[in-house]
Amino acid sequence: MKINPVNHIRQNSPKGKISPAFGKRVLDSVNIRKAMTGIDYVNFVKYDMLNPKDRQHFINLSLGWGKKAEYIDFITSSINSVVQRFFEKYRPSLSRHHFFGLEDKMGKTLAVSEVVDEGKRFNILQGRRENRLNIYFLQANPDEMYASATKQYKGVGETLVSKIVEIAENEGRDSIVLESHNENFWNSSGLFEDCGLHMPDGVKKRLHNNDFGEYIEKVHKKIVQEYSAKVGGRQD
Numbered sequence: 265m266k267i268n269p270v271n272h273i274r275q276n277s278p279k280g281k282i283s284p285a286f287g288k289r290v291l292d293s294v295n296i297r298k299a300m301t302g303i304d305y306v307n308f309v310k311y312d313m314l315n316p317k318d319r320q321h322f323i324n325l326s327l328g329w330g331k332k333a334e335y336i337d338f339i340t341s342s343i344n345s346v347v348q349r350f351f352e353k354y355r356p357s358l359s360r361h362h363f364f365g366l367e368d369k370m371g372k373t374l375a376v377s378e379v380v381d382e383g384k385r386f387n388i389l390q391g392r393r394e395n396r397l398n399i400y401f402l403q404a405n406p407d408e409m410y411a412s413a414t415k416q417y418k419g420v421g422e423t424l425v426s427k428i429v430e431i432a433e434n435e436g437r438d439s440i441v442l443e444s445h446n447e448n449f450w451n452s453s454g455l456f457e458d459c460g461l462h463m464p465d466g467v468k469k470r471l472h473n474n475d476f477g478e479y480i481e482k483v484h485k486k487i488v489q490e491y492s493a494k495v496g497g498r499q500d
Contacts, residue, residue, distance in 0.1 A: 362380070373405060378399075
């Protein structure tokens with residue numbers, strides 16, 4: 265059973281509306297833990313690859329985040345490649361590649377991810393075809409990484425992943441497969457299993473649909489615990 269959302273501390277952003285600054289769409293507002301104490305909400309957004317301002321935004325992220333953000337250049341390069349193929353009349357590339365992010369109320373980008381719709385692919389271990397999403401890259405703003413002394417929030421990566429898992433669950437996907445190589449991050453949930461396929465930086469991992477709800481609930485429980493601790497502190 266899922267824990268009821270902490271609705272009284274959540275402020276809703278207008279879903280599906282176009283930001284005046286970019287072509288991105290605000291899909292949802294998401295509760296997140298503050299770095300010190302308490303909780304806040306941030307926006308879960310989807311970027312529009314055909315919008316020049318959105319593409320420039322990722323170029324700016326690459327320049328601004330620099331070498332501390334190991335995967336941002338790969339994401340920016342992928343956007344440019346997909347758009348180029350689109351204008352070369354290879355339309356499927358646009359519908360398969362999706363770029364999501366978390367942004368605070370001021371529009372600061374906290375984390376971004378490239379998600380690819382792989383459709384039905386053959387699972388060697390299962391001996392059958394499965395309908396899956398692939399997380400190609402996940403990148404947190406260096407200011408929001410675990411070891412950062414200046415971070416505003418805790419868990420921006422897992423919060424973004426939980427929203428992607430929600431999409432997979434709502435679409436009836438069989439699994440989420442990881443191409444991202446940050447093994448310590450993925451192992452921390454205890455839910456992503458090794459696929460047995462070795463990559464240069466680790467082993468490809470997979471989250472089965474039976475574990476979608478548990479991953480979402482794990483992230484949400486941390487929010488509830490943080491809220492309960494804050495309320496308890498006020499009462500003391």
